[in-house]
Amino acid sequence: MRFRSVQGNGLIALFFSQFLGLTYSAQCQISITNGLSHFHSTLETTGVISIKNLTEHPSKVLIYQDSVFGIQHPVKIASEVWLEPFERRSVRYDWLSTDSSSQCRRVYIEPYLDSATATNHPGHITLRISTRYAVDLYRGRIADDLEIHWTPDGVRVHNRGGDFWAGACYPMDGRIRGTPRLASGVLRPGDVRVWSVPTDADGIWLERVDGHVVASPKP
Amino acid sequence: MRTLLLASSVLAAFSASAQNSDFVDAMFYIDESAMIRAVDAQGNNLTDLTFHIVSPNIPGQAYLTVPNQTMYLQYTSVKTAAPDDSRTISVDVIGGNFPQGVTASLAANPSGTGATGDGNEIQLSQYITSGTLVEGIGSAYSGTGAGKGIPVIFSIDFATENLDASTAGMVSLQFTVSNS
Numbered sequence: 001m002r003f004r005s006v007q008g009n010g011l012i013a014l015f016f017s018q019f020l021g022l023t024y025s026a027q028c029q030i031s032i033t034n035g036l037s038h039f040h041s042t043l044e045t046t047g048v049i050s051i052k053n054l055t056e057h058p059s060k061v062l063i064y065q066d067s068v069f070g071i072q073h074p075v076k077i078a079s080e081v082w083l084e085p086f087e088r089r090s091v092r093y094d095w096l097s098t099d100s101s102s103q104c105r106r107v108y109i110e111p112y113l114d115s116a117t118a119t120n121h122p123g124h125i126t127l128r129i130s131t132r133y134a135v136d137l138y139r140g141r142i143a144d145d146l147e148i149h150w151t152p153d154g155v156r157v158h159n160r161g162g163d164f165w166a167g168a169c170y171p172m173d174g175r176i177r178g179t180p181r182l183a184s185g186v187l188r189p190g191d192v193r194v195w196s197v198p199t200d201a202d203g204i205w206l207e208r209v210d211g212h213v214v215a216s217p218k219p
Numbered sequence: 220m221r222t223l224l225l226a227s228s229v230l231a232a233f234s235a236s237a238q239n240s241d242f243v244d245a246m247f248y249i250d251e252s253a254m255i256r257a258v259d260a261q262g263n264n265l266t267d268l269t270f271h272i273v274s275p276n277i278p279g280q281a282y283l284t285v286p287n288q289t290m291y292l293q294y295t296s297v298k299t300a301a302p303d304d305s306r307t308i309s310v311d312v313i314g315g316n317f318p319q320g321v322t323a324s325l326a327a328n329p330s331g332t333g334a335t336g337d338g339n340e341i342q343l344s345q346y347i348t349s350g351t352l353v354e355g356i357g358s359a360y361s362g363t364g365a366g367k368g369i370p371v372i373f374s375i376d377f378a379t380e381n382l383d384a385s386t387a388g389m390v391s392l393q394f395t396v397s398n399s
Contacts, residue, residue: 029254034251036253036303108395125270125271127392128390131393132394132395132396133255134395134398136302166302167302184304185302209302
């Protein structure tokens with residue numbers, strides 16, 4: 001460290017940055033330990049995202065929301081947290097309690113990467129690599145209000161209700177569930193998916209996360 | 220969310236030490252897990268990849284091709300019920316721009332133990348700023364050592380006549396683990 005070129009407040013800032021481990025942030029690694037999709041009923045207004053620092057250095061973690069699911073009410077959540085070495089922290093988020101309609105948000109979580117450490121030289125292309133996690137938060141009912149329409153290429157599934165549908169789609173083998181799974185995911189109100197179905201399948205078997213099944217034989 | 224497995228039929232295994240009770244409940248908690256890091260071929264943390272598009276030595280010659288570079292995405296994934304039963308790794312350009320006339324191709328080959336999913340090859344440029352590299356990762360892990368992980372081969376493609384050196388610089392790529 002070149003202390004001679006740093007004076008006054010600069011020296012203090014440098015001291016604290018070293019003390020707090022900022023120099024290690026570029027190597028910070030974190031994990032999410034309670035899943036990348038969280039469902040809540042409209043009776044629940046809070047949840048947590050469990051984040052673990054995988055390194056032996058204190059690390060800053062950035063949290064931000066995105067609107068990939070369309071315009072929705074944001075959840076209230078911290079924008080950054082500090083994690084001690086190997087600490088696991090449950091970061092709480094809160095929904096707007098008076099909301100009764102289905103809500104969904106995507107929250108991105110990433111370790112802080114100090115851009116000041118990046119260098120570039122004329123004539124070079126430098127790719128700066130970072131990682132993050134997307135945690136999808138849902139609040140509302142899970143129900144079946146699906147419109148299933150068979151097409152020459154597969155099946156078109158439309159969630160025409162005001163609730164979520166969450167689960168997996170399997171082929172039907174006779175009158176039972178076949179394998180392998182064709183697709184899985186969440187259909188938000190209004191969502192449409194087109195899934196290809198094997199020619200030898202006898203239909204599709206839509207199984208919700210709570211075990212409820214809707215089957216549609218091929219016409 | 221933790222996955223809770225309740226096994227109430229393990230009486231036989233515990234009966235020798237649990238003489239005063241008829242049943243023993245064994246509770247298993249399994250952390251769901253999503254973790255990823257970028258490393259180089261030696262398994263060291265990786266934050267930057269640098270490519271130098273070098274001018275030729277002979278007047279009249281086109282610029283030479285740039286050697287490919289390989290990054291490894293090391294990961295551990297333990298899935299749960301749908302929709303969190305399948306993970307995806309996508310990439311976005313979140314800062315800077317690829318130089319004019321330059322395209323980066325990223326090719327991912329699934330690697331590891333378990334449900335490692337399917338890999339894709341994508342191209343990034345000034346006009347294409349995102350893509351899905353790997354889909355369908357279930358419960359799987361890559362290993363931690365040198366050469367372990369999902370190899371992502373970066374190749375830089377360009378035509379000399381399309382280059383503009385003034386646009387060289389830094390491009391920030393972010394790899395996202397998600398359900399979709």
